[in-house]
Amino acid sequence: GEIMNKIKRIPYGISDFEAVNSKNEYYVDKTMFIPELEKTRFVFLIRPRRFGKSLFLSTLQSYYDIKKNERFEEFYKDTWILNNPTEDRAKYLVLYFNFSAVLKEKDKVQDDFNRYCNLEIDTFMDKYQEYIPKQIIDTVNCLETAHEKLHLLASKLREQDYKIYLFIDEYDNFTNTLLTDFGEVEYKRITRQAGYFKQFFTN
Secondary structure, three states: OHHHHHOOEOOOOOOOHHHHHHOOEOOOOOHHHHHHHOOOOOOOOOOOOOOOHHHHHHHHHHHHEHHHHHHHHHHOOOOHHHHOOOOOOOOEEEEEEEHHHOOOOOOOHHHHHHHHHHHHHHHHHHHOOOOOOHHHHHHHHOOOOHHHHHHHHHHHHOOOOOEEEEEEEOOOHHHHHHHHHHHHHHHHHHHHHOOHHHHHHHO
């Protein structure tokens, strides 16, 4: 019984770093790559499947989140980064999108994408309201489209002491489904010609 309690379970399909590392579950430490990632402004992880990309994203979210600063030692016990933190640790307001949550129906995808992103942006502003001036929150709340909210929020926060770290998981999930189900012509119409998605990703 005692030996079994010491054996770490494999957290298959679990992408919550804080939950995995605080329980008796096996965690492959990739935190030594954090200093390497900080050498570039844009990080793009694409392959292979089922290789822990979402869990690694969760690891990074906790690491850079200004609100997780006081729990750094608790969350990162037994990891390389615990004894080798970078200057950027806990310096960001973390905004997270997971596009697998967006509806894949072609007539609803744009509205649902906008609804989902608006919800995440609103949650972000609520979470970090102590760091974001109320005037910015009120102004952003008056906007209807997610790309306008994202653009205004980012531009206004540049004038403050805090920066956004944006994470996007499953970035191609809904577009891959559209491409498979409705074909290339319809895919291009929705994602390019309609303008909304192009504007969002530009922002």
